[in-house]
Amino acid sequence: MYNSKIIGLGHYVPDNVVTNDDLSKVMDTNDAWIQERTGIKERRHVVKGDGDTTTTMGVKAAKIAIERAGIDKDDIDFIVFATLSPDYYFPGPGVLVQRDLGIKTVGALDVRNQCSGFVYAISIADQYIKTGMYKNVLVIGSELHSHGLDMTTRGRGVSVIFGDGAGAAVLSREEDNTKGILSTHLHSEGQHAEELSLIAPGMGKRWVTDIIEDNDPQDESYFPYMNGQFVFKNAVVRFSEVIIEGLEKNKLKSTDINLLVPHQANLRISQFIQKKFQLSDDQVFNNIMKYGNTTAASIPIALTEAWEAGKVESGDLVVLAAFGSGFTWGSVIIRW
Numbered sequence: 001m002y003n004s005k006i007i008g009l010g011h012y013v014p015d016n017v018v019t020n021d022d023l024s025k026v027m028d029t030n031d032a033w034i035q036e037r038t039g040i041k042e043r044r045h046v047v048k049g050d051g052d053t054t055t056t057m058g059v060k061a062a063k064i065a066i067e068r069a070g071i072d073k074d075d076i077d078f079i080v081f082a083t084l085s086p087d088y089y090f091p092g093p094g095v096l097v098q099r100d101l102g103i104k105t106v107g108a109l110d111v112r113n114q115c116s117g118f119v120y121a122i123s124i125a126d127q128y129i130k131t132g133m134y135k136n137v138l139v140i141g142s143e144l145h146s147h148g149l150d151m152t153t154r155g156r157g158v159s160v161i162f163g164d165g166a167g168a169a170v171l172s173r174e175e176d177n178t179k180g181i182l183s184t185h186l187h188s189e190g191q192h193a194e195e196l197s198l199i200a201p202g203m204g205k206r207w208v209t210d211i212i213e214d215n216d217p218q219d220e221s222y223f224p225y226m227n228g229q230f231v232f233k234n235a236v237v238r239f240s241e242v243i244i245e246g247l248e249k250n251k252l253k254s255t256d257i258n259l260l261v262p263h264q265a266n267l268r269i270s271q272f273i274q275k276k277f278q279l280s281d282d283q284v285f286n287n288i289m290k291y292g293n294t295t296a297a298s299i300p301i302a303l304t305e306a307w308e309a310g311k312v313e314s315g316d317l318v319v320l321a322a323f324g325s326g327f328t329w330g331s332v333i334i335r336w
């Protein structure tokens with residue numbers, strides 16, 4: 001059995017900055033409310049017509065990660081792409097990345113685990129590398145939320161939180177099993193599936209034909225729904241549990257953590273976790289202030305920025321943790 005390690009990281013966000021004040025011009029909200037509840041100051045939105053999609057942003061992040069990994073695109077053995085906002089209903093963006101990067105006909109897998117998507121994707125890549133089946137796996141998390149949100153006062157409880165962007169990592173074989181990804185931990189609780197969801201169009205409750213037939217301008221079913229307080233309460237519990245699970249599995253303590261990179265759901269959630277584990281500001285990386293919640297892209301964007309800022313060094317214990325729609329949650333314990 002091998003371990004896997006992250007050998008290259010990259011991220012891409014659209015240039016267009018949307019501040020809280022910008023949002024207050026199109027809906028009844030304000031900078032103070034948003035900052036107080038979420039910590040978000042601004043986010044990036046793709047400008048329609050500029051050509052960015054979930055896939056193209058993922059490709060841009062991937063190119064940087066591959067270059068930093070010091071490998072050739074033809075050394076990639078497998079692609080894993082996590083998103084809740086794919087370019088097409090089908091096929092998923094994994095194959096579009098294979099095409100757009102001109103990678104040989106390797107397998108491409110799409111992960112549908114929302115805010116936990118990148119943690120799930122890393123876990124999948126890790127298993128393939130552990131068994132020796134693949135040597136280099138490209139993992140991408142990318143989201144284009146902005147054009148699927150209700151940008152009116154009706155949708156303000158959700159729309160102010162989410163932003164666009166992409167991050168990518170190249171995972172590679174590590175022969176020393178004390179280094180790299182030590183373990184991954186995944187969970188789900190479908191009982192709460194609808195508490196943070198986008199129901200339509202789907203083949204379950206609301207078909208495309210239903211939407212067309214009803215032709216109802218008040219229809220909210222194709223916008224995301226979030227029971228914010230319920231999500232918040234579950235998030236703080238599950239984040240904590242899955243970090244503890246990962247530490248215990250490796251006989252580590254919270255004092256061993258050099259850097260925690262939590263999914264950027266809400267600054268208040270990150271601060272709650274920081275306090276619970278008695279971590280200093282230097283031990284927790286947050287950038288939700290600049291980008292909002294970019295779902296599957298949030299951890300790889302944050303990890304890339306942390307690495308670029310020199311906050312991740314060889315030998316460090318780095319913990320990734322996520323919680324989101326599903327509910328799904330998970331953690332990754334890394335000896336860098």
Ligand SMILES: CC(C)(COP(=O)(O)OP(=O)(O)OC[C@H]1O[C@@H](n2cnc3c(N)ncnc32)[C@H](O)[C@@H]1OP(=O)(O)O)[C@@H](O)C(=O)NCCC(=O)NCCS
Nearest residue numbers: 029030033037115156157160228229231232265266323324
């Ligand atoms: C979404 C969230 C910020 C809302 O904060 P909250 O304190 O729970 O606020 P509520 O939803 O109870 O709304 C409080 C009031 O603010 C209003 N409000 C909602 N969104 C608003 C906005 N963007 N601007 C101004 N007012 C807003 C509500 O209408 C409500 O008004 P009312 O009291 O007159 O009915 C918070 O619940 C949260 O962060 N939840 C977790 C979200 C999350 O992490 N999601 C991603 C998981 S991966």
